[in-house]
Amino acid sequence: MLIVKKFGGSSVANKDRLFNVAGIIAESYQQGNGVVVVVSAQGDTTDDLIAKAAEINESPSKREMDVLLSTGEQISTALLAMALEKLGYPVVSLTGWQAGFYTDSNHGNSRIKKITAERVEKELDKKNIVIVAGFQGLNKYDDITTLGRGGSDTSAVALAVVLHADVCQIYTDVDGVYTADPRIVKDAKKLDEITFDEMLELASLGANVLHNRSVEMAKKYNVNLEVLSSLEKKPGTMVKEVTSVEKMLIKGVARDNDVTRLSIIGVPDVPGIAFKIFSVLASKKVDVDIILQSIGREGTKDISFTVKRDNKQTAVSVLNDALATIGGKELVCDDNVSKVSIVGSGMQSNPGVAAKMFEALYEANINIQMISTSEIKISVLIERDLADRAVNVLHNKFLGE
Amino acid sequence: MLIVKKFGGSSVANKDRLFNVAGIIAESYQQGNGVVVVVSAQGDTTDDLIAKAAEINESPSKREMDVLLSTGEQISTALLAMALEKLGYPVVSLTGWQAGFYTDSNHGNSRIKKITAERVEKELDKKNIVIVAGFQGLNKYDDITTLGRGGSDTSAVALAVVLHADVCQIYTDVDGVYTADPRIVKDAKKLDEITFDEMLELASLGANVLHNRSVEMAKKYNVNLEVLSSLEKKPGTMVKEVTSVEKMLIKGVARDNDVTRLSIIGVPDVPGIAFKIFSVLASKKVDVDIILQSIGREGTKDISFTVKRDNKQTAVSVLNDALATIGGKELVCDDNVSKVSIVGSGMQSNPGVAAKMFEALYEANINIQMISTSEIKISVLIERDLADRAVNVLHNKFLGE
Numbered sequence: 120m121l122i123v124k125k126f127g128g129s130s131v132a133n134k135d136r137l138f139n140v141a142g143i144i145a146e147s148y149q150q151g152n153g154v155v156v157v158v159s160a161q162g163d164t165t166d167d168l169i170a171k172a173a174e175i176n177e178s179p180s181k182r183e184m185d186v187l188l189s190t191g192e193q194i195s196t197a198l199l200a201m202a203l204e205k206l207g208y209p210v211v212s213l214t215g216w217q218a219g220f221y222t223d224s225n226h227g228n229s230r231i232k233k234i235t236a237e238r239v240e241k242e243l244d245k246k247n248i249v250i251v252a253g254f255q256g257l258n259k260y261d262d263i264t265t266l267g268r269g270g271s272d273t274s275a276v277a278l279a280v281v282l283h284a285d286v287c288q289i290y291t292d293v294d295g296v297y298t299a300d301p302r303i304v305k306d307a308k309k310l311d312e313i314t315f316d317e318m319l320e321l322a323s324l325g326a327n328v329l330h331n332r333s334v335e336m337a338k339k340y341n342v343n344l345e346v347l348s349s350l351e352k353k354p355g356t357m358v359k360e361v362t363s364v365e366k367m368l369i370k371g372v373a374r375d376n377d378v379t380r381l382s383i384i385g386v387p388d389v390p391g392i393a394f395k396i397f398s399v400l401a402s403k404k405v406d407v408d409i410i411l412q413s414i415g416r417e418g419t420k421d422i423s424f425t426v427k428r429d430n431k432q433t434a435v436s437v438l439n440d441a442l443a444t445i446g447g448k449e450l451v452c453d454d455n456v457s458k459v460s461i462v463g464s465g466m467q468s469n470p471g472v473a474a475k476m477f478e479a480l481y482e483a484n485i486n487i488q489m490i491s492t493s494e495i496k497i498s499v500l501i502e503r504d505l506a507d508r509a510v511n512v513l514h515n516k517f518l519g520e
Numbered sequence: 521m522l523i524v525k526k527f528g529g530s531s532v533a534n535k536d537r538l539f540n541v542a543g544i545i546a547e548s549y550q551q552g553n554g555v556v557v558v559v560s561a562q563g564d565t566t567d568d569l570i571a572k573a574a575e576i577n578e579s580p581s582k583r584e585m586d587v588l589l590s591t592g593e594q595i596s597t598a599l600l601a602m603a604l605e606k607l608g609y610p611v612v613s614l615t616g617w618q619a620g621f622y623t624d625s626n627h628g629n630s631r632i633k634k635i636t637a638e639r640v641e642k643e644l645d646k647k648n649i650v651i652v653a654g655f656q657g658l659n660k661y662d663d664i665t666t667l668g669r670g671g672s673d674t675s676a677v678a679l680a681v682v683l684h685a686d687v688c689q690i691y692t693d694v695d696g697v698y699t700a701d702p703r704i705v706k707d708a709k710k711l712d713e714i715t716f717d718e719m720l721e722l723a724s725l726g727a728n729v730l731h732n733r734s735v736e737m738a739k740k741y742n743v744n745l746e747v748l749s750s751l752e753k754k755p756g757t758m759v760k761e762v763t764s765v766e767k768m769l770i771k772g773v774a775r776d777n778d779v780t781r782l783s784i785i786g787v788p789d790v791p792g793i794a795f796k797i798f799s800v801l802a803s804k805k806v807d808v809d810i811i812l813q814s815i816g817r818e819g820t821k822d823i824s825f826t827v828k829r830d831n832k833q834t835a836v837s838v839l840n841d842a843l844a845t846i847g848g849k850e851l852v853c854d855d856n857v858s859k860v861s862i863v864g865s866g867m868q869s870n871p872g873v874a875a876k877m878f879e880a881l882y883e884a885n886i887n888i889q890m891i892s893t894s895e896i897k898i899s900v901l902i903e904r905d906l907a908d909r910a911v912n913v914l915h916n917k918f919l920g921e
Contacts, residue, residue, distance in 0.1 A: 187598035
């Protein structure tokens with residue numbers, strides 16, 4: 120079998136962890152598998168590098184930031200290779216560009232355009248274990264790019280695609296995908312299987328298990344994806360197109376604190392306002408999530424929406440500039456919010472799910488500020504302090520014994 | 521003018537130093553010069569990375585070591601670029617491979633084979649300040665290599681050669697080349713000029729100002745080289761082919777503690793012994809410096825020589841293996857030695873220099889263990905504890921008021 124394994128930053132954070140990971144890799148290699156490994160930067164390396172940059176320049180160019188941050192993964196690959204050398208295995212480390220990752224030029228959040236995997240294949244032919252720096256690539260100008268946070272998952276899945284790997288195993292510090300964050304919900308249960316679509320909703324809803332671009336790519340190319348623990352030796356959660364028949368109405372409850380609500384108060388109740396607001400945000404690459412538009416009164420209305428906290432400053436500055444053009448009175452921000460969501464393919468054929476969710480929140484006296492739904496998920500925006508309780512209440516309602 | 525500037529690790533060690541360097545670069549750029557900058561890794565970064573590797577594997581492959589160490593310079597280039605961005609200058613950082621450095625495959629101590637400087641030239645055409653990671657390149661397999669310690673000087677001179685730069689300025693924490701290390705000799709004087717040959721002898725004799733490969737290259741291609749301070753704004757020392765006429769008999773006194781003496785006792789006094797010893801050392805790339813062979817007595821003789829301390833382990837292990845073949849009785853090491861040297865083109869036409877040197881050491885009651893001479897230098901091996909005194913005594917004799 121050809122296996123792509125991905126280890127995150129905490130899995131390679133120190134000497135013991137590196138040798139633990141080296142042991143996992145060695146075992147798989149000894150079973151006769153071809154093994155390609157994608158690693159992230161060690162522990163807090165990326166944060167340390169960001170702090171180092173901030174000391175010099177609070178708004179450095181994204182190009183130079185990528186030059187800086189890409190060193191984190193390069194260090195990990197070299198150290199992991201050294202650990203495998205120490206154990207006596209043939210191994211070679213490759214940077215993103217050596218592994219043939221080509222991306223677009225959107226520094227800091229690039230997308231992979233193609234992978235020319237000749238070098239990786241050549242090393243596999245030589246029976247080498249191949250350690251690849253995740254999260255990074257090269258644009259058409261031969262400048263170093265990074266895929267954005269969590270991009271190593273995407274690197275791993277993309278490599279699995281071009282190498283036609285039999286499975287892509289994403290190792291984390293949890294042993295799989297849970298029905299809720301076990302730190303929040305005591306009796307959260309591990310799922311044996313989950314569909315790509317469910318995983319996508321969970322990833323983008325803050326479940327923090329897999330980077331959602333990696334799941335999208337796995338779905339598109341139908342890569343067998345497994346989420347498992349680097350610390351405990353047991354099966355993880357398989358992510359696949361269709362899961363075996365089961366009666367679970369929902370698969371999980373997710374909480375996302377990385378969210379800010381913005382409201383533009385008193386915009387004219389005329390056509391084209393929403394277009395103006397969201398095109399100006401799109402021009403700055405600010406993704407908007409839940410949108411709520413009030414009913415017009417006295418010729419004006421309010422428009423509220425959520426953005427990621429990272430994008431708050433950009434959104435506020437661009438909207439303040441545009442406020443006159445839009446004709447709005449005031450821009451209001453609220454950071455004290457969380458998005459709580461339930462996810463499950465099962466809800467498609469069960470119309471009562473939303474009502475059941477709202478009932479549970481009502482019983483717990485939790486006020487819903489905004490609502491957003493898709494085929495397989497329902498999200499509500501609530502006060503942040505109530506989020507953990509909301510997750511527990513919903514988990515108990517849908518997934519309790 | 522097109523200027524290549526090189527800044528060492530201590531010159532970019534922290535935020536203040538980085539902005540100090542950025543200021544020097546900016547001033548030169550504002551004067552209308554094209555500026556290419558080569559930087560080393562910050563402060564102790566390289567040592568920290570070496571320690572990190574040692575924790576994992578006490579003898580990692582040199583290939584992986586290069587992958588690891590090359591990140592140090594990459595971090596420096598990004599941070600320096602960010603500092604220049606902060607000051608409002610157009611700037612771009614380039615890794616060794618982006619700057620087109622191609623080397624042989626001798627990982628850890630590679631030699632530059634060629635530089636394809638198109639990218640650097642393109643950035644200069646765009647009026648960008650170009651920051652290049654020193655010390656690193658790429659071999660023909662597209663693997664990252666490093667030039668060995670101090671290789672950033674060589675990177676800078678090599679870039680100056682291919683770019684036909686008007687001058688290559690090497691910034692250090694001293695303001696030029698001195699007649700002796702000012703930490704050892706109080707009244708050491710700064711030299712305005714020194715020849716390549718003199719500088720070469722001083723560099724290889726432990727003066728620690730310029731990496732000797734960089735001086736060799738500057739001599740070969742007649743690059744105008746200047747050594748100057750990154751901390752004080754004043755002229756440094758120009759290194760050139762011929763210095764203006766002056767009456768200085770010698771230019772400097774150097775001390776080198778990075779030396780170990782090895783002696784092979786009781787080898788047969790027959791032809792071919794020296795060949796055997798030094799070819800076995802050469803096969804392990806151990807450079808031998810001063811060599812002393814005793815007069816044969818009772819059919820045996822002793823052979824002593826010095827090697828760099830880094831090479832001691834390699835030399836000892838290869839010689840112990842070869843001891844039987846060579847027919848020697850015993851291998852003896854002595855670390856408690858220093859090499860003290862006087863250097864100057866002036867001594868070529870002044871036969872009394874050696875006598876004057878030995879007289880000064882005799883007057884100070886310092887015993888000479890070994891002697892080595894070249895056209896423009898005389899070195900003696902003495903007990904390490906006496907080295908600083910020897911330097912002072914010689915400086916006073918030749919360069920005192």
